[in-house]
Amino acid sequence: MRFHTNTTALFFTMFSSLASRQALAFQRTARAASFGRRAFGGSPVNFAEEGQAEVVLVGCGAPNRGMGWYHAVQMLEKQCPSASMDYVVEPWFLGGGAESPAGEEFKQWQVDTEAKYGTTFAASLDDLPPPAAPRLALISGRTADNPRLLTECIAKGSKCIYLEKPGAPTVTELEQMQKESEDAGVEVLMGYNKNVCKYVAKTREFASTLPGSHVTFVSNNAYENTPESLGECFERNAEGMLKNMAIHELALLVSFYDVTVDNIESVEADKEFSSMQTLPGPSGKEYTDFDKIKFTITTKNGNKVSVSADRCGGTDSFATVSDDAGEEVFRYYMPDDEDKAHVKELEAKYPGAMPYFFTQDPDYITVKERVAKHTVDGLPAEGIATIGVAVETLKVAEYLTPVLQEQLK
Known part of the structure; x- marks a missing residue:
């Protein structure tokens, strides 16, 4: 069989391009797997794709009651395209509150979420690896804990912080948080949906x-x-x-x-x-x-x-x-x-979930998506x-x- 010169060249170009893409895909997979093993002993980990922020949810709360839990659910179900729900940090239910009835309920949700989505759970921000993508910390814990949590999120490489209202117990504390974030070059946007x-x-x-x-x-x-x-x-x-x-x-x-x-x-x-x-x-x-x-x-x-x-x-x-x-x-x-x-x-x-989650569902999505997109591309987060x-x-x-x-x- 004879091949025209141009046909032969085209064939080898296509073959070479396909081989290159397969090799690149393999390298990316290997790199991700290597990182997962290095940080978490081989347990599955979500990774933000190109154009996505790596989200760390800090303060999840109880399933069906915590605002943080509902934020997590929306991102896990891909309602916010620019957000990859990679880490859940829950100090209480993975700490002192683990044996409470609500703690048992949280544990079951954790097991189900790990199995279905590969999300990593931790009791402390200190347990997290360095960011593998632009990191967005979503702080939705107790208001009294927010000043400390913001400091820890900045130390752990957050590029942007989504802070649930009201942000801090007092004006003095919130003003200090504002100064701290500005000094660190970390933008703080609020969940005023x-x-x-x-x-x-x-x-x-x-x-x-x-x-x-x-x-x-x-x-x-x-x-x-x-x-x-x-x-x-x-x-x-x-x-x-x-x-x-x-x-x-x-x-x-x-x-x-x-x-x-x-x-x-x-x-x-x-x-x-x-x-x-x-x-x-x-x-x-x-x-x-x-x-x-x-x-x-x-x-x-x-x-x-x-x-x-x-x-x-x-x-x-x-x-x-x-x-x-x-x-x-x-x-x-x-x-x-x-x-x-x-x-x-x-x-x-x-x-059994809080009714106001549902009435405000589209607006929660809008705010998170705009903040996550801003974390990635730096463009203004309109209306936030x-x-x-x-x-x-x-x-x-x-x-x-x-x-x-x-x-x-």
């Missing part, structure tokens, strides 16, 4: 078309209205409602309505709606907090905006616009009709709050808490 919510954008858009309008942001949780349920909530979120549940709404006020402590003209609580209780938590220690609160802020430059938050108000959050006569003319829910079918699917998929915004938000929360408590006495 409502900044990118559809209902917020729709409400602001409508209000901008109606001169003299007034916006109210309404946030609800679905805790049982019992001393036991609220006492557990108060203890687990000991920083208080304004630094926890309602901090998202305060971030909206700081981001879009010029609300800062220095710019607040007045604060007025709605005493008919609001309620403050002192209840014992599971430990027996008593905590005083709002179970529901509504207030209006007027700024020195003329903005006026309201916030309403209810621990036992249900699963929906929404925003309203009233005209200059006080009549409501617009309301937009989260979830809207388009998203409710998705919520039903998630309820069936994760029975910075730690600077978080500092101003926490200042507002610290200012408002005693003012509103005094008004409700």
Whole structure:
């Protein structure tokens, strides 16, 4: 058989190219396997692919209850294309809380996750190897632990840190965290997901078309209205409602309505709606907090905006616009009709999980994806709050808490 000269050349070029690609694939596989054996004795490890951030989740919490757990689930199921969920660091359930009922539940989830995804679990950041890709640390632990965890994440080579709200127990601590991260050249972005919510954008858009309008942001949780349920909530979120549940709404006020402590003209609580209780938590220690609160802020430059938050108000959050006569003319829910079918699917998929996970599911994905992509390519993470915004938000929360408590006495 004869081959034309050009045909022969083409044949050998194709063969050579194929051989080269196979050799490169083998080298990559061998390198990954070698790294896995070196760091973890041969146990399977996820590796971020090109264009992905290597995510370290710090503070997972209990399955179905911890916000960190839901973050992990979304990334493990590839909902955030730029994020590779490689490591879970859980000091409590892999430490002192391992023998508790929740610890046993966490252990089963860990075993299932390791088997299905190859995710590596560790009790401490000290157990992790150096980054193999741009490292994104997602801190979702107890607020009181965040200053220490941020220091450890920086030391372990994080390029970017996603910090869950409110970031720290006090303004002083959060300002120190801001300085520490800036000195290290590590960017800190916040998990204020409502900044990118559809209902917020729709409400602001409508209000901008109606001169003299007034916006109210309404946030609800679905805790049982019992001393036991609220006492557990108060203890687990000991920083208080304004630094926890309602901090998202305060971030909206700081981001879009010029609300800062220095710019607040007045604060007025709605005493008919609001309620403050002192209840014992599971430990027996008593905590005083709002179970529901509504207030209006007027700024020195003329903005006026309201916030309403209810621990036992249900699963929906929404925003309203009233005209200059006080009549409501617009309301937009989260979830809207388009998203409710998705919520039903998630309820069936994760029975017993916190209901607010599902109503905010798309927004959690949006924030994580934008932060992960930013970690990889360095382009701006559109709409994501910075730690600077978080500092101003926490200042507002610290200012408002005693003012509103005094008004409700």
